[in-house]
Amino acid sequence: MTATDQGVEDERIERVAAAHAALAEAQDRAYWLDRWNLDLNALMRRRGADEFRAALRVARGVARAAIHAKRRARALPERLRSAAPTEDTNGPPGASASSDATFSRSMPAAPPRSSPVTDLLCDRLSAADLEEVERSLSGSPAPLVEGTDLRRLHLNLGVHHGVPAVLERTGLTQAMPPEDVHAMGRGPYASGGSLYYGDLVADGLSGAGFELAPGMRALDFGCSSGRVVRVLAAAHPEIQWHGCDPIPNAVEWAQAHLPGVAFSLSPEAPPLAYEDASFDAVYAISIWSHFDAPAALAWLNEMHRILRPGGALLLSTHGYQTIAHDRRTDRRQSAQLEEVRAALFDSGFWFLGEFGPQGDHGVANPEWGTAFLTPEWLLSRTSGKWAMTAFAPGRVEDNQDMYVLERR
Numbered sequence: 001m002t003a004t005d006q007g008v009e010d011e012r013i014e015r016v017a018a019a020h021a022a023l024a025e026a027q028d029r030a031y032w033l034d035r036w037n038l039d040l041n042a043l044m045r046r047r048g049a050d051e052f053r054a055a056l057r058v059a060r061g062v063a064r065a066a067i068h069a070k071r072r073a074r075a076l077p078e079r080l081r082s083a084a085p086t087e088d089t090n091g092p093p094g095a096s097a098s099s100d101a102t103f104s105r106s107m108p109a110a111p112p113r114s115s116p117v118t119d120l121l122c123d124r125l126s127a128a129d130l131e132e133v134e135r136s137l138s139g140s141p142a143p144l145v146e147g148t149d150l151r152r153l154h155l156n157l158g159v160h161h162g163v164p165a166v167l168e169r170t171g172l173t174q175a176m177p178p179e180d181v182h183a184m185g186r187g188p189y190a191s192g193g194s195l196y197y198g199d200l201v202a203d204g205l206s207g208a209g210f211e212l213a214p215g216m217r218a219l220d221f222g223c224s225s226g227r228v229v230r231v232l233a234a235a236h237p238e239i240q241w242h243g244c245d246p247i248p249n250a251v252e253w254a255q256a257h258l259p260g261v262a263f264s265l266s267p268e269a270p271p272l273a274y275e276d277a278s279f280d281a282v283y284a285i286s287i288w289s290h291f292d293a294p295a296a297l298a299w300l301n302e303m304h305r306i307l308r309p310g311g312a313l314l315l316s317t318h319g320y321q322t323i324a325h326d327r328r329t330d331r332r333q334s335a336q337l338e339e340v341r342a343a344l345f346d347s348g349f350w351f352l353g354e355f356g357p358q359g360d361h362g363v364a365n366p367e368w369g370t371a372f373l374t375p376e377w378l379l380s381r382t383s384g385k386w387a388m389t390a391f392a393p394g395r396v397e398d399n400q401d402m403y404v405l406e407r408r
Helices: 003-035 040-044 049-074 116-122 127-139 150-160 164-170 195-207 229-235 248-257 293-306 320-328 334-346 375-382
Strands: 217-221 240-245 261-265 279-284 307-317 349-352 370-373 386-396 400-407
Touching (some): 116 229, 127 150, 127 164, 150 195, 195 229, 195 279, 195 386, 195 400, 229 240, 279 293, 293 307, 293 375, 307 370, 307 386, 320 334, 334 370, 375 386, 375 400
Parallel strands (some): 217 240, 240 261
Antiparallel strands (some): 349 370, 386 400
């Protein structure tokens, strides 16, 4: 690959990463609009809406200028920035917890290589089908921010508006869990399921050498009401898809509304009700990010039992990249993030049972809270039973790290 080709590829990867982050942010906004029962289109038709939109455009222009200025500053030669204080944020803790530099990361998040599920579903639609989707979008929510993956947008909103071609050709369905059922996404941009996470799983497995193929058996461990596995099942109906979760109403809803996937209620501690070597692949999105160390190891042993030799376990966790993410988004206080960073440097693991007696949507287990871990911690406890075939820091929404382990 020439230097020019490498530059083009790097630019493409950066744009894809920006699109994924923009879509995740927009989906989060749509979720809260739905929770608050706000009709954005109706609001935009009220008196003063034009002036409000104009003000938003000005604000967006200012924000973009600030972002470009920040990027230019980052690109300055190192000799011009050498006078600024620096810190190795992965080294021993000790800097002031109030300093933003304490939680900065010089390592960028590792973006997905591709979007195989979105590609597969979009390939089933003709140009005429896409035009039909476009015609249906006149009453859609406000456009997403620049950089959004428009193919995912077309699929999600095509499902939301019930465009026949999208529903018939892709296998995606309009079923949406009601408010009293646990779900990780709601609203128009979540219609049909999470294409982002479907792509994340398929791309992560493929990048580690595990291609999805007909006849395989795969499990969504911690599936909630099925927002990820429903998309994968639509894209790959030739695979036997399973999902399990300890939240009863989520599993019951999925069993009743998402055909093509075998859902089951799982216990809060091993074992699962599956035979040894039942699966070729298991994935778990933001599950090991909640286990205390004993539970994390017990469930790794259970995954080893239910996977065939050579099978793959894809999981995501909080790590160093999450510290930077949470500081940037003010999700956690600086003092607590410094505590996490110190624990990761010292032992590679941090846990806090922060859900209280009420639990997390009914899961009131002392070993279920919030956990951070390092690759070293995971490697030291999986050696001999697992081979780590992929590690992507910050792969999940520029936040959680993604691992793929091969069962030995």
